[in-house]
Amino acid sequence: MRTAEVKRRFLAHFEKNGHTVVPSAPLPAIDDPNLLFINAGMVQFVPYFLGQAEPPHSRAVSVQKCIRTPDIDEVGKTSRHGTFFQMNGNFSFGDYFKSQAIRFAWDLCTMPLDKGGYGMDPDRIWPTVYFEDDEAFDIWEREIGLPKERITRLGKGPNFWSMGIPGPCGPCSELFYDRGPQYGQAGGPAVDEDRYMEFWNLVFMQNIRGEGSGKEDYPILGDLPKKNIDTGMGLERMASILQGVDNLYEIDEVRPILDRATELTGVKYGVSKSQVAAESHPNDVRLRVIADHVRTGLMLIGDGVTPSNEGRGYVLRRILRRAVRAIRLLGFEEPAFPHLFPVARDCMAPSYPELESDYERISQYAYGEEEAFLSTLRAGTTILDTAVKEVKGEGGSELPGKRAFELHDTYGFPIDLTLEMAAEQGLTVDEKGFRALMTEQRQRAKADAASRKSAHADKSAYTSLLTENGPTDWVAYETLESEAK
Ligand code: ATP
Ligand code: MG
Ligand code: MG
Numbered sequence: 001m002r003t004a005e006v007k008r009r010f011l012a013h014f015e016k017n018g019h020t021v022v023p024s025a026p027l028p029a030i031d032d033p034n035l036l037f038i039n040a041g042m043v044q045f046v047p048y049f050l051g052q053a054e055p056p057h058s059r060a061v062s063v064q065k066c067i068r069t070p071d072i073d074e075v076g077k078t079s080r081h082g083t084f085f086q087m088n089g090n091f092s093f094g095d096y097f098k099s100q101a102i103r104f105a106w107d108l109c110t111m112p113l114d115k116g117g118y119g120m121d122p123d124r125i126w127p128t129v130y131f132e133d134d135e136a137f138d139i140w141e142r143e144i145g146l147p148k149e150r151i152t153r154l155g156k157g158p159n160f161w162s163m164g165i166p167g168p169c170g171p172c173s174e175l176f177y178d179r180g181p182q183y184g185q186a187g188g189p190a191v192d193e194d195r196y197m198e199f200w201n202l203v204f205m206q207n208i209r210g211e212g213s214g215k216e217d218y219p220i221l222g223d224l225p226k227k228n229i230d231t232g233m234g235l236e237r238m239a240s241i242l243q244g245v246d247n248l249y250e251i252d253e254v255r256p257i258l259d260r261a262t263e264l265t266g267v268k269y270g271v272s273k274s275q276v277a278a279e280s281h282p283n284d285v286r287l288r289v290i291a292d293h294v295r296t297g298l299m300l301i302g303d304g305v306t307p308s309n310e311g312r313g314y315v316l317r318r319i320l321r322r323a324v325r326a327i328r329l330l331g332f333e334e335p336a337f338p339h340l341f342p343v344a345r346d347c348m349a350p351s352y353p354e355l356e357s358d359y360e361r362i363s364q365y366a367y368g369e370e371e372a373f374l375s376t377l378r379a380g381t382t383i384l385d386t387a388v389k390e391v392k393g394e395g396g397s398e399l400p401g402k403r404a405f406e407l408h409d410t411y412g413f414p415i416d417l418t419l420e421m422a423a424e425q426g427l428t429v430d431e432k433g434f435r436a437l438m439t440e441q442r443q444r445a446k447a448d449a450a451s452r453k454s455a456h457a458d459k460s461a462y463t464s465l466l467t468e469n470g471p472t473d474w475v476a477y478e479t480l481e482s483e484a485k
Protein backbone atom coordinates (compact mmCIF):
# COMPACT_ATOMS: atom_id res chain seq x y z
CA MET A 1 0.00 0.00 0.00
CA ARG A 2 1.45 3.32 -1.07
CA THR A 3 2.06 5.95 1.61
CA ALA A 4 -0.52 8.26 0.03
CA GLU A 5 -3.09 5.48 0.40
CA VAL A 6 -2.15 4.86 4.05
CA LYS A 7 -2.82 8.53 4.63
CA ARG A 8 -6.07 8.54 2.65
CA ARG A 9 -7.44 5.61 4.63
CA PHE A 10 -6.56 7.27 7.90
CA LEU A 11 -8.40 10.45 7.00
CA ALA A 12 -11.37 8.51 5.59
CA HIS A 13 -11.73 6.33 8.70
CA PHE A 14 -11.90 9.29 11.04
CA GLU A 15 -13.94 11.46 8.73
CA LYS A 16 -16.50 8.68 8.57
CA ASN A 17 -16.53 8.80 12.35
CA GLY A 18 -17.39 12.46 12.63
CA HIS A 19 -13.94 14.09 12.52
CA THR A 20 -13.29 17.31 10.61
CA VAL A 21 -10.22 17.15 8.36
CA VAL A 22 -7.79 19.92 9.33
CA PRO A 23 -4.82 20.68 7.07
CA SER A 24 -1.24 20.40 8.32
CA ALA A 25 0.25 23.52 9.86
CA PRO A 26 3.48 24.68 8.16
CA LEU A 27 6.69 23.25 9.63
CA PRO A 28 8.01 26.43 11.28
CA ALA A 29 6.32 26.76 14.67
CA ILE A 30 5.79 30.49 14.42
CA ASP A 31 3.29 30.74 17.26
CA ASP A 32 5.49 29.06 19.84
CA PRO A 33 8.65 30.88 20.95
CA ASN A 34 9.97 27.69 22.57
CA LEU A 35 9.72 25.55 19.48
CA LEU A 36 11.54 25.87 16.16
CA PHE A 37 9.48 23.32 14.28
CA ILE A 38 6.19 21.54 14.70
CA ASN A 39 7.06 18.13 16.14
CA ALA A 40 3.62 16.58 16.65
CA GLY A 41 0.09 16.75 15.31
CA MET A 42 -1.29 18.26 18.49
CA VAL A 43 0.83 21.41 18.38
CA GLN A 44 -1.63 23.41 16.30
CA PHE A 45 -4.42 22.41 18.71
CA VAL A 46 -2.66 23.40 21.93
CA PRO A 47 -4.87 26.49 22.52
CA TYR A 48 -7.91 24.18 22.60
CA PHE A 49 -6.29 21.83 25.08
CA LEU A 50 -5.24 24.72 27.32
CA GLY A 51 -8.73 26.21 27.17
CA GLN A 52 -7.39 29.38 25.53
CA ALA A 53 -9.60 29.04 22.47
CA GLU A 54 -12.87 27.35 21.67
CA PRO A 55 -12.46 24.51 19.12
CA PRO A 56 -14.73 24.99 16.09
CA HIS A 57 -15.42 21.24 16.08
CA SER A 58 -15.19 18.61 18.78
CA ARG A 59 -13.40 16.00 16.63
CA ALA A 60 -10.51 16.62 14.24
CA VAL A 61 -8.18 14.55 12.09
CA SER A 62 -4.95 15.68 10.43
CA VAL A 63 -1.73 14.59 8.79
CA GLN A 64 0.85 16.93 10.25
CA LYS A 65 4.30 17.55 8.78
CA CYS A 66 6.83 17.18 11.60
CA ILE A 67 10.52 17.80 12.19
CA ARG A 68 12.41 16.18 15.05
CA THR A 69 16.02 17.26 15.07
CA PRO A 70 16.74 15.51 18.38
CA ASP A 71 16.33 12.26 16.42
CA ILE A 72 19.04 13.20 13.90
CA ASP A 73 21.64 10.81 15.30
CA GLU A 74 19.22 7.91 15.06
CA VAL A 75 18.57 8.46 11.37
CA GLY A 76 19.73 5.54 9.29
CA LYS A 77 20.74 3.54 12.35
CA THR A 78 17.33 2.61 13.67
CA SER A 79 14.63 1.48 11.31
CA ARG A 80 12.17 4.11 12.38
CA HIS A 81 13.51 7.65 12.87
CA GLY A 82 13.35 10.41 10.30
CA THR A 83 14.21 14.08 10.79
CA PHE A 84 11.07 14.79 8.76
CA PHE A 85 7.99 12.62 9.04
CA GLN A 86 4.24 12.89 8.87
CA MET A 87 2.09 12.29 11.90
CA ASN A 88 -1.46 11.10 11.37
CA GLY A 89 -3.63 12.06 14.30
CA ASN A 90 -7.19 12.04 15.54
CA PHE A 91 -8.28 14.45 18.24
CA SER A 92 -11.21 14.77 20.60
CA PHE A 93 -11.78 18.09 22.34
CA GLY A 94 -13.92 17.13 25.30
CA ASP A 95 -15.84 14.63 23.18
CA TYR A 96 -15.07 10.87 23.09
CA PHE A 97 -12.47 9.41 25.40
CA LYS A 98 -10.37 6.35 26.21
CA SER A 99 -12.58 3.46 25.20
CA GLN A 100 -13.64 5.02 21.91
CA ALA A 101 -10.09 6.17 21.06
CA ILE A 102 -8.72 2.65 21.54
CA ARG A 103 -11.59 1.21 19.50
CA PHE A 104 -11.02 3.65 16.60
CA ALA A 105 -7.32 2.78 16.48
CA TRP A 106 -7.84 -0.95 16.73
CA ASP A 107 -10.55 -0.98 14.07
CA LEU A 108 -8.50 0.93 11.52
CA CYS A 109 -5.47 -1.32 12.07
CA THR A 110 -7.29 -4.62 11.90
CA MET A 111 -10.15 -3.90 9.49
CA PRO A 112 -9.63 -5.92 6.29
CA LEU A 113 -8.02 -4.19 3.33
CA ASP A 114 -11.15 -4.44 1.21
CA LYS A 115 -13.16 -2.71 3.95
CA GLY A 116 -10.89 0.33 4.01
CA GLY A 117 -8.64 -0.71 6.91
CA TYR A 118 -4.95 -1.63 7.12
CA GLY A 119 -5.61 -5.36 7.38
CA MET A 120 -2.96 -5.92 10.06
CA ASP A 121 -2.69 -9.26 11.80
CA PRO A 122 -4.26 -8.64 15.25
CA ASP A 123 -1.84 -11.10 16.84
CA ARG A 124 1.09 -8.86 15.98
CA ILE A 125 -0.20 -5.75 17.70
CA TRP A 126 1.20 -5.24 21.21
CA PRO A 127 -0.26 -2.33 23.20
CA THR A 128 1.38 -0.69 26.20
CA VAL A 129 -0.42 1.24 28.94
CA TYR A 130 0.70 3.50 31.80
CA PHE A 131 1.37 1.16 34.74
CA GLU A 132 -1.34 2.73 36.91
CA ASP A 133 -3.92 2.98 34.15
CA ASP A 134 -6.10 -0.06 34.93
CA GLU A 135 -8.90 1.44 32.89
CA ALA A 136 -6.85 1.33 29.67
CA PHE A 137 -5.58 -2.16 30.54
CA ASP A 138 -9.16 -3.38 30.98
CA ILE A 139 -10.29 -1.84 27.70
CA TRP A 140 -7.55 -3.68 25.81
CA GLU A 141 -8.30 -6.91 27.65
CA ARG A 142 -12.11 -6.93 27.93
CA GLU A 143 -13.39 -4.70 25.14
CA ILE A 144 -10.77 -5.51 22.49
CA GLY A 145 -10.20 -9.04 23.76
CA LEU A 146 -6.41 -9.24 23.95
CA PRO A 147 -4.71 -11.74 26.26
CA LYS A 148 -3.13 -10.15 29.37
CA GLU A 149 0.40 -11.14 28.30
CA ARG A 150 0.16 -8.96 25.22
CA ILE A 151 -0.45 -5.77 27.22
CA THR A 152 2.66 -4.20 28.74
CA ARG A 153 2.49 -1.77 31.65
CA LEU A 154 5.18 0.91 31.37
CA GLY A 155 6.31 3.81 33.52
CA LYS A 156 6.13 7.56 33.30
CA GLY A 157 8.90 8.09 30.75
CA PRO A 158 7.24 6.51 27.75
CA ASN A 159 3.65 6.41 28.95
CA PHE A 160 2.73 9.58 30.75
CA TRP A 161 2.35 12.73 28.72
CA SER A 162 2.66 16.33 29.85
CA MET A 163 3.70 19.57 28.19
CA GLY A 164 6.31 20.41 30.80
CA ILE A 165 4.12 23.20 32.16
CA PRO A 166 1.16 23.24 34.56
CA GLY A 167 -1.97 22.18 32.73
CA PRO A 168 -3.39 19.12 31.03
CA CYS A 169 -1.53 15.82 31.18
CA GLY A 170 -2.36 12.15 31.25
CA PRO A 171 -1.44 8.56 30.58
CA CYS A 172 -0.75 7.13 27.12
CA SER A 173 -1.31 3.83 25.46
CA GLU A 174 0.96 2.97 22.55
CA LEU A 175 0.62 0.39 19.80
CA PHE A 176 3.64 -1.65 18.77
CA TYR A 177 3.94 -3.99 15.82
CA ASP A 178 5.80 -7.29 16.10
CA ARG A 179 8.05 -7.40 13.03
CA GLY A 180 9.03 -10.99 13.70
CA PRO A 181 11.88 -13.04 15.12
CA GLN A 182 14.34 -11.94 12.43
CA TYR A 183 14.31 -8.49 14.08
CA GLY A 184 15.12 -9.57 17.60
CA GLN A 185 13.96 -11.12 20.83
CA ALA A 186 10.43 -12.17 21.70
CA GLY A 187 8.66 -10.77 24.76
CA GLY A 188 7.10 -7.45 23.75
CA PRO A 189 8.04 -3.80 23.49
CA ALA A 190 9.73 -3.69 26.90
CA VAL A 191 12.19 -6.32 25.67
CA ASP A 192 13.07 -5.20 22.13
CA GLU A 193 12.16 -1.87 20.52
CA ASP A 194 13.51 -2.85 17.14
CA ARG A 195 11.55 -6.05 16.76
CA TYR A 196 8.46 -4.42 18.31
CA MET A 197 8.12 -1.10 16.54
CA GLU A 198 6.07 1.70 18.06
CA PHE A 199 3.68 3.10 15.49
CA TRP A 200 0.82 4.85 17.30
CA ASN A 201 0.62 6.82 20.50
CA LEU A 202 -2.77 7.45 22.11
CA VAL A 203 -2.69 10.20 24.73
CA PHE A 204 -5.52 10.37 27.23
CA MET A 205 -5.55 13.94 28.53
CA GLN A 206 -7.45 13.41 31.75
CA ASN A 207 -5.54 15.14 34.55
CA ILE A 208 -4.38 18.58 35.44
CA ARG A 209 -0.94 19.10 36.90
CA GLY A 210 0.52 21.86 38.98
CA GLU A 211 3.87 23.60 39.15
CA GLY A 212 6.92 21.45 39.78
CA SER A 213 10.63 21.96 39.71
CA GLY A 214 11.13 19.54 36.85
CA LYS A 215 9.14 17.39 34.47
CA GLU A 216 8.94 14.53 36.95
CA ASP A 217 7.97 15.86 40.35
CA TYR A 218 4.90 17.95 39.68
CA PRO A 219 1.71 17.20 41.56
CA ILE A 220 -1.42 15.91 39.83
CA LEU A 221 -4.09 18.32 41.05
CA GLY A 222 -7.11 16.40 39.82
CA ASP A 223 -9.19 15.53 36.78
CA LEU A 224 -9.77 17.78 33.81
CA PRO A 225 -13.40 18.92 33.52
CA LYS A 226 -13.31 18.14 29.79
CA LYS A 227 -11.12 15.22 28.81
CA ASN A 228 -9.29 15.20 25.49
CA ILE A 229 -7.77 12.71 23.10
CA ASP A 230 -4.57 13.36 21.16
CA THR A 231 -3.10 10.61 19.03
CA GLY A 232 -0.12 10.35 16.73
CA MET A 233 0.61 7.62 14.23
CA GLY A 234 3.83 7.76 12.22
CA LEU A 235 2.72 7.66 8.59
CA GLU A 236 6.09 6.41 7.39
CA ARG A 237 6.21 3.75 10.09
CA MET A 238 2.79 2.44 9.14
CA ALA A 239 3.79 2.53 5.46
CA SER A 240 6.93 0.52 6.25
CA ILE A 241 4.81 -2.10 8.03
CA LEU A 242 2.24 -2.33 5.25
CA GLN A 243 4.85 -2.33 2.50
CA GLY A 244 6.78 -5.07 4.27
CA VAL A 245 10.06 -3.17 4.08
CA ASP A 246 12.80 -3.08 6.67
CA ASN A 247 12.72 0.55 7.63
CA LEU A 248 11.15 3.87 6.80
CA TYR A 249 13.90 4.86 4.35
CA GLU A 250 12.71 2.08 2.07
CA ILE A 251 9.09 3.15 1.65
CA ASP A 252 7.82 4.49 -1.67
CA GLU A 253 8.20 8.16 -0.62
CA VAL A 254 11.86 7.81 0.34
CA ARG A 255 13.45 4.82 -1.39
CA PRO A 256 13.77 6.44 -4.85
CA ILE A 257 16.09 9.10 -3.35
CA LEU A 258 18.19 6.38 -1.78
CA ASP A 259 18.30 4.49 -5.09
CA ARG A 260 19.42 7.60 -6.95
CA ALA A 261 22.23 8.00 -4.42
CA THR A 262 23.35 4.42 -5.04
CA GLU A 263 23.37 5.08 -8.80
CA LEU A 264 25.46 8.22 -8.36
CA THR A 265 27.97 6.62 -6.04
CA GLY A 266 27.98 3.07 -7.32
CA VAL A 267 27.73 1.93 -3.70
CA LYS A 268 25.56 -1.13 -3.11
CA TYR A 269 22.74 -0.75 -0.61
CA GLY A 270 21.21 -3.36 1.62
CA VAL A 271 24.05 -5.22 3.20
CA SER A 272 22.41 -5.08 6.58
CA LYS A 273 19.08 -6.47 7.68
CA SER A 274 18.90 -5.28 11.25
CA GLN A 275 19.92 -2.43 13.44
CA VAL A 276 22.87 -4.25 14.90
CA ALA A 277 24.16 -5.11 11.47
CA ALA A 278 23.55 -1.55 10.27
CA GLU A 279 26.16 -0.25 12.64
CA SER A 280 28.80 -2.36 10.97
CA HIS A 281 27.75 -1.17 7.53
CA PRO A 282 28.26 2.57 7.57
CA ASN A 283 27.52 2.91 3.86
CA ASP A 284 23.96 1.73 4.35
CA VAL A 285 23.56 4.26 7.13
CA ARG A 286 24.99 7.02 4.92
CA LEU A 287 22.61 6.20 2.09
CA ARG A 288 19.66 6.36 4.45
CA VAL A 289 20.93 9.64 5.90
CA ILE A 290 21.16 11.10 2.39
CA ALA A 291 17.62 10.01 1.52
CA ASP A 292 16.22 11.32 4.80
CA HIS A 293 18.07 14.63 4.83
CA VAL A 294 17.38 15.48 1.20
CA ARG A 295 13.68 14.94 1.77
CA THR A 296 13.78 17.01 4.96
CA GLY A 297 15.65 19.80 3.17
CA LEU A 298 13.05 19.82 0.42
CA MET A 299 10.16 20.01 2.88
CA LEU A 300 11.81 22.73 4.97
CA ILE A 301 12.65 24.99 2.04
CA GLY A 302 9.20 24.25 0.66
CA ASP A 303 7.73 25.68 3.88
CA GLY A 304 9.76 28.85 3.58
CA VAL A 305 12.88 28.07 5.64
CA THR A 306 16.14 29.23 4.03
CA PRO A 307 19.71 28.38 5.01
CA SER A 308 21.23 30.80 7.48
CA ASN A 309 23.47 31.00 10.52
CA GLU A 310 20.86 30.87 13.20
CA GLY A 311 17.60 29.38 14.33
CA ARG A 312 15.55 27.45 11.80
CA GLY A 313 17.81 28.34 8.92
CA TYR A 314 20.76 26.92 10.77
CA VAL A 315 18.98 23.63 11.37
CA LEU A 316 18.30 23.44 7.64
CA ARG A 317 21.91 24.29 6.85
CA ARG A 318 23.20 21.52 9.12
CA ILE A 319 20.85 18.97 7.61
CA LEU A 320 21.82 19.87 4.06
CA ARG A 321 25.51 19.76 4.91
CA ARG A 322 25.19 16.40 6.58
CA ALA A 323 23.69 15.08 3.36
CA VAL A 324 26.56 16.55 1.31
CA ARG A 325 29.12 15.08 3.69
CA ALA A 326 27.48 11.66 3.55
CA ILE A 327 27.51 11.49 -0.22
CA ARG A 328 31.11 12.68 -0.37
CA LEU A 329 32.07 9.95 2.05
CA LEU A 330 30.58 7.54 -0.49
CA GLY A 331 32.97 8.93 -3.06
CA PHE A 332 30.78 11.34 -4.99
CA GLU A 333 32.42 14.75 -5.04
CA GLU A 334 30.31 16.59 -7.62
CA PRO A 335 27.20 18.56 -6.72
CA ALA A 336 24.63 15.87 -5.91
CA PHE A 337 21.53 17.88 -5.06
CA PRO A 338 20.61 18.56 -8.72
CA HIS A 339 20.34 14.76 -9.03
CA LEU A 340 18.64 14.06 -5.71
CA PHE A 341 16.22 16.91 -5.08
CA PRO A 342 14.13 16.34 -8.22
CA VAL A 343 13.66 12.73 -7.13
CA ALA A 344 12.53 13.82 -3.68
CA ARG A 345 10.18 16.34 -5.27
CA ASP A 346 8.62 13.65 -7.45
CA CYS A 347 8.13 11.44 -4.37
CA MET A 348 6.44 14.14 -2.32
CA ALA A 349 4.62 16.32 -4.86
CA PRO A 350 1.60 14.01 -5.20
CA SER A 351 0.79 14.88 -1.55
CA TYR A 352 2.24 18.42 -1.62
CA PRO A 353 1.70 19.88 -5.11
CA GLU A 354 3.24 23.22 -4.07
CA LEU A 355 6.64 21.48 -4.16
CA GLU A 356 6.22 21.18 -7.91
CA SER A 357 5.07 24.74 -8.59
CA ASP A 358 7.65 26.23 -6.21
CA TYR A 359 10.52 24.01 -7.30
CA GLU A 360 12.48 26.74 -9.05
CA ARG A 361 12.84 28.68 -5.80
CA ILE A 362 13.41 25.57 -3.66
CA SER A 363 16.13 24.25 -5.93
CA GLN A 364 17.95 27.58 -6.03
CA TYR A 365 18.38 27.54 -2.27
CA ALA A 366 19.30 23.89 -2.12
CA TYR A 367 21.78 23.89 -5.00
CA GLY A 368 23.31 27.19 -3.91
CA GLU A 369 23.86 25.90 -0.42
CA GLU A 370 25.54 22.77 -1.71
CA GLU A 371 27.87 24.75 -4.01
CA ALA A 372 28.92 27.03 -1.16
CA PHE A 373 29.59 24.14 1.17
CA LEU A 374 31.52 22.20 -1.48
CA SER A 375 33.93 25.07 -2.01
CA THR A 376 34.45 25.33 1.75
CA LEU A 377 35.12 21.62 1.86
CA ARG A 378 37.49 21.65 -1.10
CA ALA A 379 39.63 24.37 0.41
CA GLY A 380 39.74 22.98 3.91
CA THR A 381 40.10 19.26 3.27
CA THR A 382 43.61 19.46 1.85
CA ILE A 383 44.76 21.58 4.76
CA LEU A 384 43.19 19.19 7.23
CA ASP A 385 44.78 16.17 5.55
CA THR A 386 48.21 17.78 5.73
CA ALA A 387 47.72 18.62 9.39
CA VAL A 388 46.59 15.08 10.16
CA LYS A 389 49.65 13.63 8.43
CA GLU A 390 51.89 15.94 10.42
CA VAL A 391 50.36 14.89 13.73
CA LYS A 392 50.53 11.21 12.84
CA GLY A 393 54.10 11.59 11.57
CA GLU A 394 55.05 12.83 15.00
CA GLY A 395 53.28 9.90 16.62
CA GLY A 396 50.53 12.12 18.01
CA SER A 397 46.80 11.44 18.24
CA GLU A 398 45.42 14.92 18.75
CA LEU A 399 45.02 17.74 16.25
CA PRO A 400 46.27 20.97 17.88
CA GLY A 401 43.71 23.66 18.64
CA LYS A 402 45.76 26.04 16.52
CA ARG A 403 45.12 23.92 13.42
CA ALA A 404 41.39 23.70 14.06
CA PHE A 405 41.37 27.45 14.54
CA GLU A 406 43.19 28.08 11.25
CA LEU A 407 40.73 25.88 9.43
CA HIS A 408 37.89 27.79 10.96
CA ASP A 409 39.35 31.22 10.54
CA THR A 410 40.73 30.91 7.03
CA TYR A 411 38.49 28.31 5.41
CA GLY A 412 35.26 28.70 7.33
CA PHE A 413 35.53 25.11 8.48
CA PRO A 414 32.99 24.60 11.26
CA ILE A 415 34.49 22.97 14.34
CA ASP A 416 32.00 20.09 14.32
CA LEU A 417 33.16 19.25 10.81
CA THR A 418 36.81 19.32 11.88
CA LEU A 419 35.94 17.04 14.80
CA GLU A 420 34.11 14.63 12.57
CA MET A 421 36.74 14.54 9.85
CA ALA A 422 39.60 14.21 12.30
CA ALA A 423 37.78 11.34 14.00
CA GLU A 424 37.44 9.56 10.66
CA GLN A 425 41.22 9.57 10.52
CA GLY A 426 41.55 8.40 14.09
CA LEU A 427 42.44 11.74 15.68
CA THR A 428 40.90 13.77 18.46
CA VAL A 429 40.95 17.57 18.44
CA ASP A 430 42.20 19.89 21.16
CA GLU A 431 38.85 21.65 21.48
CA LYS A 432 39.90 23.57 24.57
CA GLY A 433 42.80 25.11 22.70
CA PHE A 434 40.50 25.89 19.78
CA ARG A 435 38.01 27.67 21.99
CA ALA A 436 40.72 29.66 23.75
CA LEU A 437 41.91 30.96 20.38
CA MET A 438 38.35 31.80 19.40
CA THR A 439 37.90 33.82 22.58
CA GLU A 440 41.18 35.62 22.01
CA GLN A 441 40.10 36.52 18.51
CA ARG A 442 36.77 37.85 19.69
CA GLN A 443 38.45 40.01 22.31
CA ARG A 444 40.85 41.37 19.72
CA ALA A 445 37.96 42.20 17.43
CA LYS A 446 36.18 43.99 20.27
CA ALA A 447 39.26 46.05 21.11
CA ASP A 448 39.76 46.92 17.43
CA ALA A 449 36.17 48.01 17.11
CA ALA A 450 36.48 50.21 20.17
CA SER A 451 39.60 51.96 18.91
CA ARG A 452 38.04 52.46 15.48
CA LYS A 453 34.88 53.92 16.86
CA SER A 454 36.10 57.50 17.10
CA ALA A 455 38.23 57.46 13.96
CA HIS A 456 36.65 58.36 10.64
CA ALA A 457 37.66 55.36 8.62
CA ASP A 458 38.01 55.77 4.90
CA LYS A 459 35.55 53.26 3.52
CA SER A 460 36.19 54.03 -0.14
CA ALA A 461 38.49 51.01 -0.56
CA TYR A 462 35.72 48.69 0.63
CA THR A 463 33.15 50.39 -1.53
CA SER A 464 35.17 49.87 -4.67
CA LEU A 465 35.79 46.23 -3.70
CA LEU A 466 32.08 45.75 -3.29
CA THR A 467 31.26 47.26 -6.66
CA GLU A 468 33.90 45.10 -8.31
CA ASN A 469 33.08 41.78 -6.65
CA GLY A 470 29.63 42.07 -5.16
CA PRO A 471 28.88 41.07 -1.57
CA THR A 472 30.77 38.03 -0.31
CA ASP A 473 29.35 35.18 1.71
CA TRP A 474 30.40 35.00 5.28
CA VAL A 475 31.61 31.45 5.57
CA ALA A 476 32.32 31.08 9.27
CA TYR A 477 28.81 29.70 9.67
CA GLU A 478 29.29 27.68 12.75
CA THR A 479 30.76 30.39 14.96
CA LEU A 480 27.41 31.21 16.42
CA GLU A 481 26.71 27.67 17.45
CA SER A 482 30.11 27.03 18.97
CA GLU A 483 29.80 30.29 20.86
CA ALA A 484 26.46 29.20 22.23
CA LYS A 485 27.93 25.98 23.64
P1 ATP B 1 10.20 6.51 19.47
O1 ATP B 1 10.09 5.99 20.90
O2 ATP B 1 10.19 5.42 18.46
O3 ATP B 1 11.33 7.49 19.30
P2 ATP B 1 8.30 8.48 20.22
O4 ATP B 1 7.73 7.82 21.44
O5 ATP B 1 9.35 9.51 20.42
O6 ATP B 1 8.85 7.35 19.19
P3 ATP B 1 5.84 9.93 19.90
O7 ATP B 1 6.31 11.20 20.47
O8 ATP B 1 4.97 9.05 20.73
O9 ATP B 1 7.11 9.10 19.34
O10 ATP B 1 5.13 10.27 18.49
C1 ATP B 1 3.99 9.60 17.99
C2 ATP B 1 4.32 8.74 16.79
O11 ATP B 1 5.05 9.46 15.79
C3 ATP B 1 5.21 7.56 17.11
O12 ATP B 1 4.45 6.50 17.62
C4 ATP B 1 5.80 7.23 15.75
O13 ATP B 1 4.91 6.45 14.99
C5 ATP B 1 5.94 8.59 15.10
N1 ATP B 1 7.31 9.12 15.20
C6 ATP B 1 7.90 9.70 16.27
N2 ATP B 1 9.16 10.10 16.00
C7 ATP B 1 9.38 9.77 14.70
C8 ATP B 1 10.49 9.94 13.83
N3 ATP B 1 11.60 10.55 14.22
N4 ATP B 1 10.37 9.49 12.56
C9 ATP B 1 9.23 8.89 12.14
N5 ATP B 1 8.15 8.70 12.92
C10 ATP B 1 8.21 9.14 14.19
MG1 MG C 1 11.37 9.45 20.01
MG1 MG D 1 8.48 5.92 22.24
Ligand code: MG
Residues within 6 Å of the ligand: 174, 198, 201
Ligand atom coordinates in the same frame (compact mmCIF):
# COMPACT_ATOMS: atom_id res chain seq x y z
MG1 MG E 1 5.74 7.40 21.83
